[in-house]
Amino acid sequence: MELARILSQVSQYAGIAHKEDIALLAPNLPALPEGWHPNGDDAAAIPQADGYSLLAMEGFLNAFVEQDPWFAGWCGVMVNISDIAAMGGRPRAVVNALWNHDPDNARQIFEGMSAAADTFGVPIIGGHTNLRANQPQLAVSILGHARRLLSAFAARPGQVLVAAVDHRGAFRKPYLNWNAATTAPAERLRGDIALLPEVAERELAFAAKDISQAGLLGTALMLLESSGVGARIDLDALPKPDGVSWSDWLCAFPSFGYLLTTDSERLPELLALFHNRDISAAAIGTITAEQQLWVSKAQEQRMFRDLNTTPLTGFRPQPAALNPAPQYAMEN
Structure with a gap:
């Protein structure tokens, strides 16, 4: 029952609850040009x-x-x-x-x-x-x-979900802020941030989202909700720093942490881009058509959230005219 305990702790994390507040106001936003x-x-x-x-x-x-x-x-x-x-x-x-x-x-x-x-x-x-x-x-x-967008609205079924997180840090107490930045060389930090526009311009990923205060699973939910898709995440494929519990790591707000989607053809080059800068990056799951987030560990699998019945932010897929992503072809 380890997975059930982990997901129960993560689901109660305040960072996810704060994202739910967005749904109260999102319907009142005026139409965009x-x-x-x-x-x-x-x-x-x-x-x-x-x-x-x-x-x-x-x-x-x-x-x-x-x-x-x-x-x-x-x-x-x-x-x-x-x-x-x-x-x-x-x-x-x-x-x-x-x-x-x-x-x-x-x-x-x-x-x-x-x-x-x-x-x-x-x-x-x-x-x-x-x-x-x-x-x-x-x-x-x-x-x-x-020059070219990465977007949370560009995830599609069949894509690979990638997590890229800088592990070279520690939690800055009392919060779960994973600080891998304040003592790092400025040149390295600037080069690391420059990876994301390079990913976009080299067309190595489709969707992307910064891992926020909602943690990795909460951020995944926001990405999935915007694209109208679901995902299956395998925790056994997710790298984690030694000595950090699963519940803390899944709730962490990393100073450098992103979720991206790509395809199997682009995956090796995308991972190599991060690995070449000593940033942990791995394929941790797949995007599915069902609007549910499933998480597995060892032989156990559980649904973390069903976005059909329990929305998070209230932002949903947009008509094609307002949604230019994905901006380049992808074979299904």
């Missing part, structure tokens, strides 16, 4: 003559910002960069909104943001500051550009 990429991806994609302008934003838990302000500031830049990369894009600049009542806490947040901006080579170009608030609050927005 004709031909625009649909809502529900890691970044908004605005069509341009040379590809897409990308726009994303992240807000942070108040307790996290108060307890670990420097790292919260670092994450404000880093996770936005990850969202741009997940769309096959390159980051251009960030802005922030900082509300606080403690000038020292606010200073540490800015120091963390500045350190990440210098490390990743992405400038901070403005924002909004209020030091007369009743508690620390932080939100950061980013602008990027993609």
Whole structure:
């Protein structure tokens, strides 16, 4: 019954519950202009003559910002960069909104943001500051550009599901934030992030999503829901750092972690791209037509969630006119 215990723990994780909140507001979003990429991806994609302008934003838990302000500031830049990369894009600049009542806490947040901006080579170009608030609050927005999109709306039955995660780190307590970035060389981090637009431009993957606070399974659910598909994930195929429990690893928010879909022909080249930079990457499952996520381990198999009966974010597949992905042919 080990798998049942693991999945029960993961299903109760607050990161997934936070994603369910999106479904309360998603129906109220106004219609997008004709031909625009649909809502529900890691970044908004605005069509341009040379590809897409990308726009994303992240807000942070108040307790996290108060307890670990420097790292919260670092994450404000880093996770936005990850969202741009997940769309096959390159980051251009960030802005922030900082509300606080403690000038020292606010200073540490800015120091963390500045350190990440210098490390990743992405400038901070403005924002909004209020030091007369009743508690620390932080939100950061980013602008990027993609020549070719990776998209959570592009998964199709028969594709292979790949997990690419940098294991060279550790949890930064008390949260399950897997930090493989703050002590890593800047040149390495910039090169690692550059892998995702390379994947997009070399057409090595179809769909992609940044592994978020919802963890690996929660992120998989968001990708599957957007594409109107399901998946079967084999935990025995998923690499995991030594000494980390399965429930913690499946709930982890990694500093570098992505789910991608590809086909068997492109798979070796895709995996090699990550392995050549010492990033763990493996085929962990397959995309299916049934809108259910099944997880297996050893001889046990269980359904984690049925999206037909229990939606997560409420973002569903879009009509072809609003959904340009997949952008290149794939044999079934």
